[in-house]
Amino acid sequence: MSGPRIVVDLKKIRSNTQTLVRRLNARGISVTGVSKSFCGHPAVAQAMLDGGVVGLAEARVSNADRLRKAGMTCPITLIRTPMLSEVDQIVKTCEASYNTEIAVVAALSAAAIHQSVTHGVILMVEMGDMREGILPENLPEIAEQVVQMKGVALKGIGANFACLNGVAPSSGQMESLSSLADEIEKICGPVIQTISGGNSANLPWALAEHSIGRVNDLRLGEAILLGVDPITGEQIGGLFKDAFTLVAEVIETDEQPTPRRNLPELPKIRIVSNRNDIARLILAIGHQDTEVAGLTMPEGGTLIGATSDHLVMVTDCATLKLGSEIVFQMNYKAIMRAMAAPDIETVLLNDRPSRQSRSSQGEAEFLTLV
Numbered sequence: 001m002s003g004p005r006i007v008v009d010l011k012k013i014r015s016n017t018q019t020l021v022r023r024l025n026a027r028g029i030s031v032t033g034v035s036k037s038f039c040g041h042p043a044v045a046q047a048m049l050d051g052g053v054v055g056l057a058e059a060r061v062s063n064a065d066r067l068r069k070a071g072m073t074c075p076i077t078l079i080r081t082p083m084l085s086e087v088d089q090i091v092k093t094c095e096a097s098y099n100t101e102i103a104v105v106a107a108l109s110a111a112a113i114h115q116s117v118t119h120g121v122i123l124m125v126e127m128g129d130m131r132e133g134i135l136p137e138n139l140p141e142i143a144e145q146v147v148q149m150k151g152v153a154l155k156g157i158g159a160n161f162a163c164l165n166g167v168a169p170s171s172g173q174m175e176s177l178s179s180l181a182d183e184i185e186k187i188c189g190p191v192i193q194t195i196s197g198g199n200s201a202n203l204p205w206a207l208a209e210h211s212i213g214r215v216n217d218l219r220l221g222e223a224i225l226l227g228v229d230p231i232t233g234e235q236i237g238g239l240f241k242d243a244f245t246l247v248a249e250v251i252e253t254d255e256q257p258t259p260r261r262n263l264p265e266l267p268k269i270r271i272v273s274n275r276n277d278i279a280r281l282i283l284a285i286g287h288q289d290t291e292v293a294g295l296t297m298p299e300g301g302t303l304i305g306a307t308s309d310h311l312v313m314v315t316d317c318a319t320l321k322l323g324s325e326i327v328f329q330m331n332y333k334a335i336m337r338a339m340a341a342p343d344i345e346t347v348l349l350n351d352r353p354s355r356q357s358r359s360s361q362g363e364a365e366f367l368t369l370v
């Protein structure tokens with residue numbers, strides 16, 4: 001194995017998914033697995049399905065297409081408001097989409113009629129994150145318009161928290177979401193099957209000791225992949241934090257750690273030790289490959305800086321030499337960038353569930369990728 005690579009331990013993805021699914025199912029909430037951060041890599045998505053998610057959610061139709069091309073038949077919901085220019089492709093590839101614009105729903109309706117299918121619509125409500133959504137006061141009227149359109153079926157409502165503003169939802173906001181479903185049903189009848197409460201930032205709310213109202217689904221990416229609460233960064237009990245790691249190779253070593261002055265791209269203030277047992281290393285990875293600021297340095301290592309293709313660090317680990325490989329933990333942004341980078345290979349560990357878990361959970365549960 002050579003070159004910079006992401007190593008994904010699929011057993012840990014399956015395990016993280018199972019743990020979250022079990023805990024949320026006990027509260028009447030299903031889990032939709034969000035595949036956008038790993039660019040819809042089919043094997044990682046399959047690990048989420050093996051772990052019990054009811055379907056996948058994608059932000060990009062190109063990633064949804066990648067899942068379909070790999071033979072995946074599970075429900076896929078588009079979670080980014082569709083572009084008007086891509087409605088045909090969305091109707092072809094995804095069972096449903098999150099929507100905020102009635103003109104887009106009308107275009108989806110026309111595309112669905114043309115393709116003789118029914119496309120599901122989930123209306124995204126703006127509950128305070130100020131990213132996307134329909135204002136609550138406009139929701140019942142828009143829902144009524146959707147219900148009257150042919151080719152589309154109103155399936156539910158959803159909200160999104162802590163994406164743009166990093167503020168977790170309050171229980172008051174979550175109660176309002178449930179009441180909105182009731183309000184729509186007073187006008188449109190019992191149409192709301194899914195009330196999707198939000199993303200990984202909703203987990204503390206969903207698992208706390210209070211009523212969860214009508215919320216019956218969460219869309220989870222980060223918590224499954226990284227095992228952490230995205231707001232506090234704290235590990236979630238029972239989950240693995242190291243399902244994804246990034247490996248890069250040392251291409252130059254230097255015993256003198258003091259950098260020359262005025263190197264471009266280096267931060268202005270930096271503390272560099274003058275101990276002479278510290279080595280300076282250059283690695284073959286850079287901004288073109290990942291979000292360097294989102295890498296956790298290995299023990300004894302300090303990041304000095306990076307350029308498009310090089311990462312410079314110092315380390316007190318004497319065994320590191322030319323050709324050594326260094327393993328980094330990544331945050332969500334670093335994973336997202338590295339999964340999309342053309343020079344980073346993806347290596348899968350534990351690709352299929354073990355024999356034991358296979359027989360204990362039933363053979364039929366695991367689809368075969370083609």
Ligand SMILES: *Cc1c(COP(=O)(O)O)cnc(C)c1O
Nearest residue numbers: 034079160199200219220221222
């Ligand atoms: C990215 C995204 C999610 C998943 O968020 P995580 O923090 O990874 O759980 C859920 N819903 C929407 C609309 C998103 O854009």
